Amino acid sequence: MALETDKQDPRGTKIVGAILKRHDSLYGDAEKVSSALHNVSQDNWFRTLRLAFQCIGVIYGDIGTSPLYVYSSTFSSGISNVDDLYGVLSIILYSIILLPMIKYVFIVLYANDNGDGGTFALYSLISRYAKVSLIPNQQAEDAMVSSYGLDIVSAPMRRAQWMKKSLESSKLAKVAIFLLSVLGTSMVISDGVLTPAISVLSAVSGLQEKAPQLKQGQIAWISVGILVVLFSVQRFGTDKVGYSFAPIILLWFLCIGGIGFYNLIKYDVGVLRAFYPKYIVDYFKRNGNDAWISLGGTLLCFTGTEAMFADLGHFNVRAVQLSFSFVLFPAVCLAYIGQAAFLRKHPEHVLDTFYKSIPGPLFWPTLIVAVSAAIIASQAMISGTFSIIQQSQTLGCFPRVKVLHTSKLYEGQVYIPEVNFVIGLLCVLITLGFQTTNDIGNAYGICVTAVMIITTILMVIVMLLIWRVSIWLIIPFCLVFGFIELVYISSVLYKFKEGGYLPIVVATLLVIMMGVWHYVHVKKYWYELEHIVTNEDMRQLIQTHDVKRISGVGFLYTELVQGISPIFPHLIEKIPFVHSVLIFVSIKHLPIPHVEVSERFLFRNVESKTSRMFRCVARYGYSDKLEGAKEFAASLIEGLQSYIEEGHFITGMQIQETEDQTTSIADSNTRYHKAGSTVYIEEALTASETTGLTHPRISSYSAQSSGTISEEQSRTIAEEKQFIQRELQKGVVYILGETEIKARPGSSFVKKVVVNYMYSFLRKNFRQGEKAFAIPRQQVLKVGMVYEI
Numbered sequence: 042m043a044l045e046t047d048k049q050d051p052r053g054t055k056i057v058g059a060i061l062k063r064h065d066s067l068y069g070d071a072e073k074v075s076s077a078l079h080n081v082s083q084d085n086w087f088r089t090l091r092l093a094f095q096c097i098g099v100i101y102g103d104i105g106t107s108p109l110y111v112y113s114s115t116f117s118s119g120i121s122n123v124d125d126l127y128g129v130l131s132i133i134l135y136s137i138i139l140l141p142m143i144k145y146v147f148i149v150l151y152a153n154d155n156g157d158g159g160t161f162a163l164y165s166l167i168s169r170y171a172k173v174s175l176i177p178n179q180q181a182e183d184a185m186v187s188s189y190g191l192d193i194v195s196a197p198m199r200r201a202q203w204m205k206k207s208l209e210s211s212k213l214a215k216v217a218i219f220l221l222s223v224l225g226t227s228m229v230i231s232d233g234v235l236t237p238a239i240s241v242l243s244a245v246s247g248l249q250e251k252a253p254q255l256k257q258g259q260i261a262w263i264s265v266g267i268l269v270v271l272f273s274v275q276r277f278g279t280d281k282v283g284y285s286f287a288p289i290i291l292l293w294f295l296c297i298g299g300i301g302f303y304n305l306i307k308y309d310v311g312v313l314r315a316f317y318p319k320y321i322v323d324y325f326k327r328n329g330n331d332a333w334i335s336l337g338g339t340l341l342c343f344t345g346t347e348a349m350f351a352d353l354g355h356f357n358v359r360a361v362q363l364s365f366s367f368v369l370f371p372a373v374c375l376a377y378i379g380q381a382a383f384l385r386k387h388p389e390h391v392l393d394t395f396y397k398s399i400p401g402p403l404f405w406p407t408l409i410v411a412v413s414a415a416i417i418a419s420q421a422m423i424s425g426t427f428s429i430i431q432q433s434q435t436l437g438c439f440p441r442v443k444v445l446h447t448s449k450l451y452e453g454q455v456y457i458p459e460v461n462f463v464i465g466l467l468c469v470l471i472t473l474g475f476q477t478t479n480d481i482g483n484a485y486g487i488c489v490t491a492v493m494i495i496t497t498i499l500m501v502i503v504m505l506l507i508w509r510v511s512i513w514l515i516i517p518f519c520l521v522f523g524f525i526e527l528v529y530i531s532s533v534l535y536k537f538k539e540g541g542y543l544p545i546v547v548a549t550l551l552v553i554m555m556g557v558w559h560y561v562h563v564k565k566y567w568y569e570l571e572h573i574v575t576n577e578d579m580r581q582l583i584q585t586h587d588v589k590r591i592s593g594v595g596f597l598y599t600e601l602v603q604g605i606s607p608i609f610p611h612l613i614e615k616i617p618f619v620h621s622v623l624i625f626v627s628i629k630h631l632p633i634p635h636v637e638v639s640e641r642f643l644f645r646n647v648e649s650k651t652s653r654m655f656r657c658v659a660r661y662g663y664s665d666k667l668e669g670a671k672e673f674a675a676s677l678i679e680g681l682q683s684y685i686e687e688g689h690f691i692t693g694m695q696i697q698e699t700e701d702q703t704t705s706i707a708d709s710n711t712r713y714h715k716a717g718s719t720v721y722i723e724e725a726l727t728a729s730e731t732t733g734l735t736h737p738r739i740s741s742y743s744a745q746s747s748g749t750i751s752e753e754q755s756r757t758i759a760e761e762k763q764f765i766q767r768e769l770q771k772g773v774v775y776i777l778g779e780t781e782i783k784a785r786p787g788s789s790f791v792k793k794v795v796v797n798y799m800y801s802f803l804r805k806n807f808r809q810g811e812k813a814f815a816i817p818r819q820q821v822l823k824v825g826m827v828y829e830i
Contacts, residue, residue, distance in 0.1 A: 103345025128324020
């Protein structure tokens with residue numbers, strides 16, 4: 042090997058041999074190996090404008106169709122004083138300005154997780170900066186992934202450090218953040234169930250204006266037919282649905298904005314005084330408790346706001362900001378202002394304000410557009426539901442379901458058949474059960490405000506821990522938005538018996554399901570961690586059972602990222618044969634949306650360098666698509682061959698530490714990976730360190746000069762690569778653990794019910810491992826084992 046003269050590192054590390062620059066593992070940002078930029082910075086203006094147009098049809102249908110029912114829900118008992126219209130209109134205008142626009146569009150959207158939004162995106166973002174995850178699978182190498190994006194916490198940032206330590210040291214805080222995220226997810230799913238029902242019902246009810254002989258039951262059945270068609274087209278994907286829906290919603294905004302401006306000029310320009318917030322105070326003084334109750338109707342003006350955040354993975358921040366500010370906001374505000382002007386002259390029409398305020402010649406065209414827009418309104422929450430369930434599933438918080446990626450251009454656009462069917466069925470049942478929008482509106486409001494409150498709480502953690510903004514900015518954020526949201530939710534909870542119970546029941550069932558799944562998932566991981574198989578145990582196991590090697594490649598799947606799963610010794614005890622090349626594969630989802638393909642795999646030797654047994658951690662983001670079995674095997678083997686080549690390349694190099702202690706990289710227990718010109722070297726773990734409670738010690742060395750490979754090394758590398766390729770052609774067998782989880786003897790009654798019955802039911806009725814990984818059934822070998830947790 043070509044050698045250079047000894048150098049001195051700025052931190053005092055003496056380098057011997059090839060020029061290798063030493064960095065401590067705390068300097069995570071210095072080890073980034075990819076020049077990938079942030080989601081938003083990659084977008085050119087043409088793509089942003091195209092996405093802005095597309096998102097009009099996907100995320101604004103809900104909030105854009107609210108003018109159909111806001112005034113009728115607010116004044117459900119009629120208008121006693123026309124001056125109340127000033128107060129209600131003022132509440133509507135400032136609610137839209139403060140909550141959807143200022144809070145979400147210009148604050149919350151920036152708390153996206155590398156382009157992805159939603160409650161679980163906030164949870165995963167917090168998980169990267171503080172170890173709040175209940176599963177102890179964090180590895181120091183994770184922070185080296187280019188999109189991980191951790192900032193170094195410097196000494197002056199004491200508040201962020203205090204927050205980090207507080208969250209990591211408190212089990213209660215970890216559980217509370219998890220439950221908040223799960224509750225927020227459940228409320229968004231409940232919202233996705235209610236949105237189609239209320240939107241379609243309110244629009245179709247306009248038929249009674251021209252056909253009064255239609256009964257409410259008939260209106261409900263017409264709505265059901267429309268809902269069935271809507272959920273049937275979801276399989277075509279958000280990309281196609283967005284382009285086909287966007288022109289209709291854009292026409293809808295032009296329509297309601299134009300009609301609103303017409304009514305403003307024709308009936309009462311004076312309603313513009315509602316921009317003076319004093320009328321809100323007058324409205325509450327005049328009506329007292331009735332004004333507070335009416336807030337349950339006015340809050341419907343910002344339903345669908347959470348969809349802008351949850352659907353961010355489908356679009357980007359600039360696209361949402363542009364379309365909201367220049368399309369939705371002016372159109373919707375004009376619609377509410379125009380309706381208020383109309384009601385000043387015709388207060389008796391408050392229960393059917395929208396259709397009564399339409400100029401005669403425009404009624405039928407507007408009705409057609411309104412029904413179309415109401416259908417599309419459902420798309421916002423349906424898309425958001427798909428996105429947020431995909432995120433929660435990859436983070437181990439939702440049972441396995443089939444996730445289909447519907448766009449080759451944008452990975453965030455997904456479709457989940459099982460979820461689509463269940464939501465569609467519930468929408469039909471709710472539509473037929475309630476048949477009117479009043480009770481559905483009461484239920485709707487609880488979902489909206491509950492998710493907003495949860496987002497506010499998580500945003501405070503983001504501001505303290507990640508953004509590290511001034512406390513004098515955080516306090517008004519909490520006071521202003523927290524106060525408004527608490528007032529709103531207190532109003533809708535007043536109508537709990539009048540439909541408000543529905544989302545609470547749905548959300549409770551979802552929280553129980555997700556909580557049970559994640560609880561057992563965590564317990565299962567800890568069980569495997571406690572029964573881990575070390576390298577020494579592997580040697581003894583192979584010698585004791587006289588293990589023979591058979592041709593082919595074996596992939597043994599395990600969730601452990603440290604050590605070997607207890608499934609392996611159980612397999613050897615029954616069948617003392619392993620494949621010529623055996624790879625222990627861990628599919629690990631990092632708390633980031635995407636992982637670059639070049640950074641996907643981490644390899645290390647198992648037992649010895651000559652055993653041809655390897656451990657592979659395949660890292661994905663929670664929005665990444667899992668490849669099919671064939672593509673995954675090809676990518677993994679390619680990475681393994683690179684690992685072997687790089688391993689032989691650095692064999693024999695000696696690195697001298699500052700304390701003149703020599704560390705041989707050729708040590709069989711030393712693990713490392715290489716990306717570009719940087720070799721990451723992980724020092725051997727001791728037995729006590731394999732518990733997963735501490736991070737491995739990581740060093741990295743940037744090779745600035747290349748050495749020569751001996752002919753013997755080159756020949757060995759070629760032979761190893763050819764051997765693996767030959768065995769791959771002989772066939773691949775996927776070994777999966779078919780574990781039966783049971784509560785250990787002596788467990789409490791509640792734990793036995795949760796583990797033995799509830800989790801067992803979920804596991805049997807959702808997708809199995811081979812289906813989730815798209816593994817051909819004829820190549821699957823299942824190993825049965827009982828875990829007592």
